Structures are given as structure tokens and as C-alpha cells.
Amino acid sequence: MKSALLFVPGALFGIGLLLSGMSNPAKVIGFLDVAGGAWDPSLMFVMVGAIGTFAVINLLVHRRAAPLFGGCLPGARARGAIGARLLIGSAVFGVGWGLLGICPGPALTDLATFDREILVFVGAMIAGMIVSQRVLGADVVPTVVAPASPPPQVAQSQ
Amino acid sequence: MNWEAFTPWSALLGGVLIGGATGLALLLNGKIAGISGVLGRIFRPAPGDAAWRVWFVLGLFASGLVAFALYPGLGEVRYGLGLGGVALAGFLVGVGTRLSGGCTSGHGVCGISRGSTGGVVATCTFMAVAMLTVYLQRHVLGASS
Numbered sequence: 325m326k327s328a329l330l331f332v333p334g335a336l337f338g339i340g341l342l343l344s345g346m347s348n349p350a351k352v353i354g355f356l357d358v359a360g361g362a363w364d365p366s367l368m369f370v371m372v373g374a375i376g377t378f379a380v381i382n383l384l385v386h387r388r389a390a391p392l393f394g395g396c397l398p399g400a401r402a403r404g405a406i407g408a409r410l411l412i413g414s415a416v417f418g419v420g421w422g423l424l425g426i427c428p429g430p431a432l433t434d435l436a437t438f439d440r441e442i443l444v445f446v447g448a449m450i451a452g453m454i455v456s457q458r459v460l461g462a463d464v465v466p467t468v469v470a471p472a473s474p475p476p477q478v479a480q481s482q
Numbered sequence: 483m484n485w486e487a488f489t490p491w492s493a494l495l496g497g498v499l500i501g502g503a504t505g506l507a508l509l510l511n512g513k514i515a516g517i518s519g520v521l522g523r524i525f526r527p528a529p530g531d532a533a534w535r536v537w538f539v540l541g542l543f544a545s546g547l548v549a550f551a552l553y554p555g556l557g558e559v560r561y562g563l564g565l566g567g568v569a570l571a572g573f574l575v576g577v578g579t580r581l582s583g584g585c586t587s588g589h590g591v592c593g594i595s596r597g598s599t600g601g602v603v604a605t606c607t608f609m610a611v612a613m614l615t616v617y618l619q620r621h622v623l624g625a626s627s
Contacts, residue, residue: 327534329510334541337503337515337587341542342549342556344496345489346586350560354487356609356616362484366493371590373497374504379595381505391512398514402598410604413582414589418608420574422615424563427586428579429517431572432539434559436546441561445572452576453522462581463526 326393338433344370347433349425356422409462504592507538516588517542518579578608 338347345351345366354364385391386400421427424445426434431449434442456462507515511534524535550557561568579585582604584593589608593601 325533326511328537330507330534331537331541331544333503333506333510333515334538335545336499336506336541337517337538338542338545339549340496340499340503342496342545343499344493346496347546348556348559349562351487353562353616354484356613357620358613359617359621362487364484364487366487366489369490369493370497370500373494374501374587374591375497375595377498377501378504378591379501381502382508382595385505385509388509392509393511395512397508397512400596402593402596402601406600406603410582410600411607413578413580414604414607415578415611416574417578417582417585418611419615420571420576420578421586421608422612423571423574423619424561424568426571427517427575428521429542429585429587431575432517432521432542433546433549435543436550437557437559439559439561441563441565441568442559444565444568445575448569448572449576450521450525452573452578453518453580454525454576455573456577456580457522457526460577460581462583463523 337429340374341430341433344373346370346427347430349430352421352425352427352430356425413456413462500587501591501595504587514588514592516584516592518576518585519583519588522576522580582608 341347351364352367354362355367357363382400386397388397391397417427426442426445428449431442431446435446504515507513513534515538520535520538524532524539527535563571575585579588582589584590584601584604586605586608589598589601589604594605
């Protein structure tokens with residue numbers, strides 16, 4: 325079962341969330357509360373560390389023709405379309421994230437506290453995802469788009 | 483600035499782990515492991531595409547189980563809202579992330595790393611709106627003192 329090995333990056337991701345403070349809603353609110361006079365910029369460093377690391381690995385992985393388990397790689401560069409769904413969806417997500425300080429990854433690690441609040445949060449989040457996918461017709465992943473094909477004259481050279 | 487709460491090194495290291503985890507997922511099966519997409523598409527899978535998502539989510543959950551057992555203080559999470567507010571926040575997070583096609587990891591980490599303009603626009607939008615929401619909640623409406 326190759327897919328069972330995806331447990332490993334899932335667990336690593338969770339350790340990253342727990343170590344960085346992303347799984348602590350008070351820490352997240354401390355970052356989002358820029359006007360409170362006690363701003364905690366730590367989460368900027370989470371983003372910098374994660375973006376830098378993934379950017380390098382993404383380039384290295386794309387030296388390969390295919391992933392280890394076969395199939396296709398997405399393009400090394402993403403070309404997401406910017407439309408109403410992207411803007412409205414992001415704004416709606418922003419309200420939800422700001423209200424409580426929990427985004428989807430930390431919700432799944434914090435589920436292990438079995439607190440009533442997080443059980444309700446994850447249930448409502450999954451319900452919202454299903455509404456978005458089934459009722460609003462959203463199942464697009466706009467960041468996964470194949471790179472543009474090279475211009476024809478380049479294809480002729482070499 | 484809150485210098486007592488500021489933890490740049492653990493934040494940076496945690497970020498490196500998050501980026502490494504998404505990189506490992508890309509190397510193994512060629513998927514962009516943004517969490518809202520990983521989770522949401524379990525409920526609308528393409529054939530043969532659900533199992534790895536379930537394992538990835540189980541990995542996230544298991545990291546919490548172990549961490550909260552080893553460090554009980556980590557599991558003492560405080561929520562600033564009652565159950566109704568919690569449900570509303572969760573629902574908005576679910577609808578919004580799937581409508582826009584990503585969350586903090588999908589747009590913020592994977593999208594920006596791969597040079598996606600949409601990822602940058604989405605990240606700036608949800609960060610700005612979340613900051614505005616906290617501002618209104620804390621400093622205008624005074625929901626928490």
C-alpha cells in the first residue's frame with residue numbers, strides 16, 4: 325500500500341504546525357492582531373521557512389520525470405487564474421480564520437485534544453467543504469496548471 | 483510588538499518541516515498537499531485518489547495525539563468563542579477554502595513557492611480579511627477584553 329506512506333508527510337506537517345505555534349489559536353490571533361499593541365510576528369517566519377523549503381524541493385523534484393510512486397508531476401510553476409471564486413472564497417476563509425484562529429491543518433492536529441470546540445469546528449468545516457463542492461460547484465485547484473508550452477521556434481532549435 | 487511571545491526560531495523550524503512535508507508528498511505521489519484540498523477531496527475523490535488523502539490526514543491527527551500525550555501543555559488550547567461561533571468559523575473556513583481552491587498551505591505555501599499569482603492574491607486576501615476580522619472583533623465590537 326503505497327498510499328499508506330503518505331502518513332509520513334502528514335505527520336511531519338503536523339509536527340511543523342505544533343512546533344511553529346500554528347496549532348495554537350491564541351498564537352495565531354496574536355499574529356493577526358496587528359493593532360493590539362502586542363503583535364507577535366512569529367508566523368511570518370513559519371511562512372518564510374515553509375515557502376523557502378518547498379520552493380527548493382519543488383525545483384529538485386522537477387528534475388525527475390515522474391514522482392516516486394508513478395503518475396505525473398504538476399508543473400514546476402503554477403499559473404492560477406484569478407477570478408471571483410478565488411477572491412470571494414479567500415475572503416470568506418479569512419473571516420472564519422480570523423474569528424477563531426484555526427485554519428484546516430491545525431484543526432486536524434488539534435482534533436487530537438478531543439475538545440468539544442474542535443470537534444464542532446472540524447464537523448462544520450467538512451460540512452462547509454461539502455457545500456462548496458456539491459452546491460457551489462467548487463472543485464477547482466487553480467494552482468495546479470501545466471506550464472505553458474514553449475514557443476514553436478524554440479522547439480525547432482537544437 | 484510582543485517580545486515575550488515572539489518565537490522566531492521554532493516558527494522558522496516548524497515552517498521548514500511544513501515545507502519539507504509538502505515537498506515529500508510531491509516527491510512521493512506528485513500531489514500538491516494543501517490541507518483544505520487534501521481533506522475536501524476525500525469527500526469528492528477521483529477513482530483511486532482517496533486513500534493517500536486519508537493517510538495524510540491520519541498523520542496530521544497522529545502528530546497531535548503524540549504531541550499532546552508527551553507535552554500536555556500543548557493540548558490546553560483556548561478558544562475565544564462559544565460553540566455557535568466555533569461552528570460558524572468552521573463552516574466559513576470550509577466553504578471559503580474549497581471555493582478559492584486553497585488555504586494557508588495550498589495558496590500560502592505551495593502556491594507562492596510555485597510562483598502562482600493567484601496564490602499570492604489569495605494569501606494577501608485571506609490574511610488581510612483575517613486581520614480585519616480580528617480588529618473588528620477585538621477592538622471595535624469588543625468581543626474579548
